[in-house]
Amino acid sequence: MRFSPDTITAKAGEPLVITFKNSGVIPHDLITEGGEKNVKLVNVGGGKQQSGTFLAGKPGEYRFVCIQPGHKEAGMVGTIVVK
Numbered sequence: 001m002r003f004s005p006d007t008i009t010a011k012a013g014e015p016l017v018i019t020f021k022n023s024g025v026i027p028h029d030l031i032t033e034g035g036e037k038n039v040k041l042v043n044v045g046g047g048k049q050q051s052g053t054f055l056a057g058k059p060g061e062y063r064f065v066c067i068q069p070g071h072k073e074a075g076m077v078g079t080i081v082v083k
């Protein structure tokens with residue numbers, strides 16, 4: 001289980017709409033960390049999609065994860081590169 005793509009880019013100070021499509025069967029999440037505005041999509045079911053807006057004011061690398069038990073540890077982690 002992993003995010004595809006697992007690296008996305010954004011511009012500092014500009015909102016980025018992230019659409020998360022779960023092409024699997026079991027529920028997954030997409031939670032961003034460290035931004036001024038974070039995406040919090042929880043329990044997105046198999047075959048479903050949801051969107052949220054991420055915004056970071058400063059350049060850097062911000063992580064996004066799935067918080068279903070064991071998923072992050074299994075590699076469901078991605079990076080937003082803010083330039």
Ligand SMILES: [Cu+2]
Nearest residue numbers: 028066068071
């Ligand atoms: Cu997951």
